[in-house]
Amino acid sequence: MNRICQLFGIQYPIIQGGMVWCSGWRLASAVSHAGGLGLIGAGSMHPEVLREHIRKCQAATDKPFGVNVPLMYPEIDALMNILVEEHVKIVFTSAGNPKTWTGFLKEHGIKVAHVVSSSKFAVKCEQAGVDAVVAEGFEAGGHNGREETTTLCLIPAVRRATSLPLMAAGGIGTGSAMLATFALGAEGVQIGTRFALTKESSAHENFKQLCLNLNEGDTKLLLKKLSPTRLVKGGFTTAVEEAEARGASVEEMKELLGKGRAKKGIFEGDLKEGELEIGQVASLFREMQTAEEVIKEIIEDFRKGYQAVTFGSSQK
Numbered sequence: 001m002n003r004i005c006q007l008f009g010i011q012y013p014i015i016q017g018g019m020v021w022c023s024g025w026r027l028a029s030a031v032s033h034a035g036g037l038g039l040i041g042a043g044s045m046h047p048e049v050l051r052e053h054i055r056k057c058q059a060a061t062d063k064p065f066g067v068n069v070p071l072m073y074p075e076i077d078a079l080m081n082i083l084v085e086e087h088v089k090i091v092f093t094s095a096g097n098p099k100t101w102t103g104f105l106k107e108h109g110i111k112v113a114h115v116v117s118s119s120k121f122a123v124k125c126e127q128a129g130v131d132a133v134v135a136e137g138f139e140a141g142g143h144n145g146r147e148e149t150t151t152l153c154l155i156p157a158v159r160r161a162t163s164l165p166l167m168a169a170g171g172i173g174t175g176s177a178m179l180a181t182f183a184l185g186a187e188g189v190q191i192g193t194r195f196a197l198t199k200e201s202s203a204h205e206n207f208k209q210l211c212l213n214l215n216e217g218d219t220k221l222l223l224k225k226l227s228p229t230r231l232v233k234g235g236f237t238t239a240v241e242e243a244e245a246r247g248a249s250v251e252e253m254k255e256l257l258g259k260g261r262a263k264k265g266i267f268e269g270d271l272k273e274g275e276l277e278i279g280q281v282a283s284l285f286r287e288m289q290t291a292e293e294v295i296k297e298i299i300e301d302f303r304k305g306y307q308a309v310t311f312g313s314s315q316k
């Protein structure tokens with residue numbers, strides 16, 4: 001059993017990343033039920049909605065699950081109290097300083113992992129006392145690091161910088177990709193895009209179908225002046241690209257983005273006006289599967305890949 005499985009009490013070191021408008025109790029419980037670790041994405045939920053999702057997840061599975069909390073969440077105090085009141089055991093924080101809340105969560109017996117995009121921040125995680133770190137590369141869907149470091153370069157750098165249990169994220173959708181990150185020093189993977197496109201994801205059908213038909217090069221990292229975000233090209237993204245090309249100011253970009261665009265795109269399926277967040281790896285998948293099918297396929301592929309790299313040449 002590796003350190004990630006041990007830390008979270010799970011069968012496979014596969015984490016389903018917290019994802020706004022995709023990962024409610026249904027997806028999180030399905031992933032946990034299949035032996036991975038499902039995370040409820042609190043970023044798109046009012047505190048009381050989160051409470052409801054936690055209770056439904058507890059009712060749907062007796063396996064461990066967790067909650068992802070982006071630290072820029074506006075009502076963060078209320079949200080943190082709910083995590084404690086509802087006896088959540090695992091929290092993955094992101095988009096903020098790990099020092100702020102790690103102590104509070106750990107005092108309440110909660111295991112904490114934090115998402116970083118550089119080895120510098122991985123060291124800060126270690127100093128803040130987190131239990132594990134997720135290193136997320138440039139390929140990933142959703143909000144992204146400013147450094148634009150790819151997963152292939154980031155994982156060995158973070159491995160060198162810290163001895164914490166390490167999960168790789170960004171561009172991982174298959175067992176062979178998982179195996180590659182293990183060769184670089186990861187002990188688990190956090191997967192977003194592939195789970196966003198499963199049957200249990202709460203994303204709109206239009207969004208899922210669009211993403212299951214993307215080709216290589218169909219996503220782009222934009223909104224760099226605000227918070228770099230990987231988006232599907234076309235629709236609203238074209239307006240963002242045009243504004244960025246003419247050097248629009250931060251204020252102009254904020255106004256163009258407005259409010260509620262991610263909900264509009266991902267949850268309501270408005271492909272023209274919505275913000276469509278997805279990772280580069282989407283172009284590898286064409287079929288909408290269940291979370292359980294995804295996990296089984298990844299584990300099988302991982303094992304086959306392991307045998308191939310270990311014994312491949314001698315079998316010829």
Ligand SMILES: Cc1cc2nc3c(=O)[nH]c(=O)nc-3n(C[C@H](O)[C@H](O)[C@H](O)COP(=O)(O)O)c2cc1C
Nearest residue numbers: 017018019020043094140141142170171192193279
């Ligand atoms: C639609 C979407 C929404 C996301 N929302 C969040 C979020 O709310 N909080 C967070 O920490 N990461 C978020 N992410 C990032 C994922 O948790 C995960 O780290 C990332 O998707 C991994 O890379 P991949 O997309 O290549 O699998 C999101 C990703 C996607 C695709």
